[in-house]
Amino acid sequence: MNSDWFIYQGVSEPHDGISRLPPPPPWRTFDGELAGSPPAPPLDSASTRRLGTSRGRFAVRGPLDELELINAALYLRRPLLIAGDPGTGKSTLAHSIAHELKLGRVLQWPIVSRSTLRDGLYQYDAIGRLQESQLPGTTDTGIGRYLRLGPLGTALLPSERPRVVLIDELDKGDVDLPNDLLNVLEEGEFAIPELERARRDNEGGTVSVLTHDGLSATVVDGRVRCREFPVVVMTSNDERDFPAPLLRRCIHLDMRTPNADRLATMVQAHFGSASAEENEDIIERFLSASPGGLRAADQLLNAIYLTQYSAQEDPVGRERLADLLMRPLGPGRP
The missing domain is CATH 3.40.50.300 (P-loop containing nucleotide triphosphate hydrolases)
Known part of the structure; x- marks a missing residue:
């Protein structure tokens, strides 16, 4: 169009x-x-x-x-x-x-x-x-x-x-x-x-x-x-x-739930042009974990910010911390 x-x-x-x-x-x-x-x-x-x-x-x-x-x-x-x-x-x-x-x-x-x-x-x-x-x-x-x-x-x-x-x-x-x-x-x-x-x-x-x-x-x-x-x-x-x-x-x-492209744009706006690629794993976890659970994009930004200072050399710890910060807010919460 x-x-x-x-x-x-x-x-x-x-x-x-x-x-x-x-x-x-x-x-x-x-x-x-x-x-x-x-x-x-x-x-x-x-x-x-x-x-x-x-x-x-x-x-x-x-x-x-x-x-x-x-x-x-x-x-x-x-x-x-x-x-x-x-x-x-x-x-x-x-x-x-x-x-x-x-x-x-x-x-x-x-x-x-x-x-x-x-x-x-x-x-x-x-x-x-x-x-x-x-x-x-x-x-x-x-x-x-x-x-x-x-x-x-x-x-x-x-x-x-x-x-x-x-x-x-x-x-x-x-x-x-x-x-x-x-x-x-x-x-x-x-x-x-x-x-x-x-x-x-x-x-x-x-x-x-x-x-x-x-x-x-x-x-x-x-x-x-x-x-x-x-x-x-x-x-x-x-x-x-x-x-x-x-x-x-x-x-x-x-307003639809943000997809991967919109989330990547949001991450770049707050953390710089290379940040979406550097945090691709966290973005994917945000989109895929516990389908049906309510999440806010703020949780993704919080997780990316904090993992910059914690667990950088520990992939398992990084994933665990990101999961803790990105738990569902409503239905689907574990």
Whole structure:
């Protein structure tokens, strides 16, 4: 199949392919005003830890159908919902997209059982504002000082280039969270009631707030409305099903267990170009031991790292140590 239309190619080198992305379809066109949104900071250590420290070897190229679905999400401006076992590289994909397409720091929203939609959009420190207002000689400096946008809220700020936001392990959240996300993901905007009330109270229609990056951004009339829909990557460990309305709004990708080629690329990214060949025996043991058992790629990296310092001159000890570190995590564990 012709892959010339691919924007994200899963290659190691950053490129300006995002500039080739055509306009969105009419039903996914947004009109946020470009005013007061700071540029995305560069990739940080969170991406380096996942993609490796060997710059230029960040390739996360997957099967053709995976690349097709990733690019479909980019073209259609739809969230990408990635399901698969833990340790298959789901969250790493968000960092790979940000790195290759030069979209800056990944905005990360790790989901826990107590997560709410508001956590992802913004936080308002009402108690802090009240306490400061009661200090002698203190004047109210405005509501924006006490507002901070969350990772999803920051990603929805209007900008010329989309941000990448990772909503990690969505299935860990409350049963209502997927439904709560529907309107925001469909409309590409959200309201901040505290700012809408401030506007009615003549505190001003334009307010400067803090972003998830720690920078200053301008919110007009109490609403954040995107211009370029962000690259939304949502991951799931397949621990429960999601409602059909959410699935309808997403491009659904099932992430497969890494094969030998992908594991070799991962090892090279973290340990250097010759490392895959030097550790071919450990990679083979990772792939073949106890079929059916759940393993994470982190276990392979741990085993390779540790056997560099232990049991180098003892092949039997090396294999034993690697097997101890790569025991199945779930079904199939001895």
